[in-house]
Amino acid sequence: MGSELIYRGHEAQPTLDAYSSKPPKPWLAVTRPIRYVLREKRLVFVLVGIAIATLVFSLLSAHHGNNNHYQIPDLRDSRFLSESTQLTHRGIHSGFVSFHPGGKMPLGLKRKGLRIVVTGGAGFVGSHLVDRLIARGDSVIVVDNFFTGRKENVMHHFGNPNFELIRHDVVEPLLLEVDQIYHLACPASPVHYKFNPVKTIKTNVVGTLNMLGLAKRVGARFLLTSTSEVYGDPLQHPQVETYWGNVNPIGVRSCYDEGKRTAETLTMDYHRGANVEVEGLMRLMEGEHVGPFNLGNPGEFTMLELAQVVQETIDPNAKIEFRPNTEDDPHKRKPDITKAKDLLGWEPKVPLRKGLPLMVSDFRQRIFGDHKAEGASTATSLV
Numbered sequence: 001m002g003s004e005l006i007y008r009g010h011e012a013q014p015t016l017d018a019y020s021s022k023p024p025k026p027w028l029a030v031t032r033p034i035r036y037v038l039r040e041k042r043l044v045f046v047l048v049g050i051a052i053a054t055l056v057f058s059l060l061s062a063h064h065g066n067n068n069h070y071q072i073p074d075l076r077d078s079r080f081l082s083e084s085t086q087l088t089h090r091g092i093h094s095g096f097v098s099f100h101p102g103g104k105m106p107l108g109l110k111r112k113g114l115r116i117v118v119t120g121g122a123g124f125v126g127s128h129l130v131d132r133l134i135a136r137g138d139s140v141i142v143v144d145n146f147f148t149g150r151k152e153n154v155m156h157h158f159g160n161p162n163f164e165l166i167r168h169d170v171v172e173p174l175l176l177e178v179d180q181i182y183h184l185a186c187p188a189s190p191v192h193y194k195f196n197p198v199k200t201i202k203t204n205v206v207g208t209l210n211m212l213g214l215a216k217r218v219g220a221r222f223l224l225t226s227t228s229e230v231y232g233d234p235l236q237h238p239q240v241e242t243y244w245g246n247v248n249p250i251g252v253r254s255c256y257d258e259g260k261r262t263a264e265t266l267t268m269d270y271h272r273g274a275n276v277e278v279e280g281l282m283r284l285m286e287g288e289h290v291g292p293f294n295l296g297n298p299g300e301f302t303m304l305e306l307a308q309v310v311q312e313t314i315d316p317n318a319k320i321e322f323r324p325n326t327e328d329d330p331h332k333r334k335p336d337i338t339k340a341k342d343l344l345g346w347e348p349k350v351p352l353r354k355g356l357p358l359m360v361s362d363f364r365q366r367i368f369g370d371h372k373a374e375g376a377s378t379a380t381s382l383v
C-alpha cells in the first residue's frame with residue numbers, strides 16, 4: 001500500500017509539468033478529471049465508498065425495521081390494544097405499551113389477528129378451539145405429538161396461510177414468536193394417562209415449564225387447561241375454585257391429578273414471579289382475571305343415568321354392564337361455576353341430553369366422515 005502511494009506521487013509530478021508547457025485547452029477541464037480518475041483507479045475507491053455507504057444505510061434501516069417489528073404488532077389489533085391497557089394496570093407486558101404505537105409499519109408486515117399457539121390442538125377440545133380462533137381471524141400454530149390427537153381433526157385448515165401444524169412433544173423446548181399460548185397438550189382420559197404415568201407427569205411438569213418459559217420469553221399470555229380431577233375425591237360439594245381438593249398423591253391416577261396440580265402451581269408461580277398471565281379459555285384469555293376458573297357443567301347425573309343417555313343416543317339395544325369402579329375415581333363431582341358466571345358472564349348452554357348427540361355426531365364425522373357435526377363448536381364449553 002505504502003509503495004503504491006509513493007509510486008502515484010512520483011507519476012503525478014511529471015504529468016503536471018507536461019501540462020504547464022502547453023496552451024490551455026477548455027475541454028481538458030472535463031477530460032482531465034475523468035482520465036485522472038481512471039488512471040489513478042479512483043473509480044474503484046468511489047464504487048467501494050458507495051457500496052459501504054449503502055451497506056451501512058441498509059443495516060440502519062433494517063435495525064429500525066426490526067424495532068418496528070417488535071414494537072408495533074401487538075398493538076395493532078384492537079382486542080390486544082385493550083388487553084395491553086389492562087395488562088399495564090397490573091404491570092404485565094407493560095413493555096408493549098411503552099413502545100411506539102404511532103410508528104409506521106411496512107404494509108407487507110401488517111397482521112390482522114393475534115399469533116396463537118395451541119398445544120394439544122389436534123385433540124377434541126383443542127381442535128374446536130382452533131376452529132374458533134381461525135374463524136375470528138387469528139393465526140394459529142398447533143403443536144401436538146399426536147399421542148391421542150389426530151391430524152384429521154385440523155386437516156380442514158391445511159392450505160390456510162393462517163394455520164400451521166407442528167408435530168412436537170412439549171417436553172422438548174420450542175421457540176416461537178406468539179402473543180398467546182393455550183396449553184392443552186396432555187393425555188386426558190384415564191386409559192391414556194395411565195398408559196405411561198411417568199410420561200404423563202413429565203408432560204404436565206416439563207411440558208408446562210417449557211410453555212411457561214416460552215410465554216415468559218416472548219411476553220405471551222398463557223392459559224392452562226387443567227381438570228376437575230385436581231379436586232380428587234372431593235370432600236366439598238359442589239367444588240369452588242378455592243377448594244384445595246382431596247387427592248391421593250401416590251395412586252394410579254396421581255400422574256394426571258398431581259401432574260395437573262403441579263402444572264397449576266408452576267403457572268401461578270410464573271405469574272407471581274415472572275409476570276406471566278393466567279386466564280381461562282377464550283373468554284378467560286381475553287379477560288382480566290387471574291387464577292383458576294371452573295368451566296364445566298354443574299348439572300348432576302349418576303353414571304347409570306349417563307349410561308342410559310348414551311344408550312338412547314347411540315344404540316337402544318346396547319347393554320349396560322355393572323363393573324367395579326377404577327381406583328381413586330372420584331365418587332361425586334360438581335363444579336361450582338359462580339365465579340365464571342359472575343366474572344366472565346359464562347355458563348354452559350347445552351344440557352347433557354342435547355349435548356351428547358352433538359358429541360356423538362362430532363365423533364362420527366371425525367372417525368367415519370359420514371355427516372356434518374352441527375353445533376360442534378359448543379363442545380369447547382365441556383372442559
Ligand SMILES: O=c1ccn([C@@H]2O[C@H](COP(=O)(O)OP(=O)(O)O[C@H]3OC[C@@H](O)[C@H](O)[C@H]3O)[C@@H](O)[C@H]2O)c(=O)[nH]1
Binds near residue numbers: 119126145184188189
Ligand atoms: O404428550 C402429549 C400428550 C397429548 N398431546 C395431545 O394433547 C391432545 C389432548 O386431546 P384429547 O382429545 O386427548 O383430550 P381433550 O381434548 O379432552 O383434553 C383437553 O381437556 C382436558 C385437559 O386435561 C387436557 O389438557 C385438554 O387437552 C391430543 O391432541 C394429544 O395428541 C400432546 O400433544 N402431547
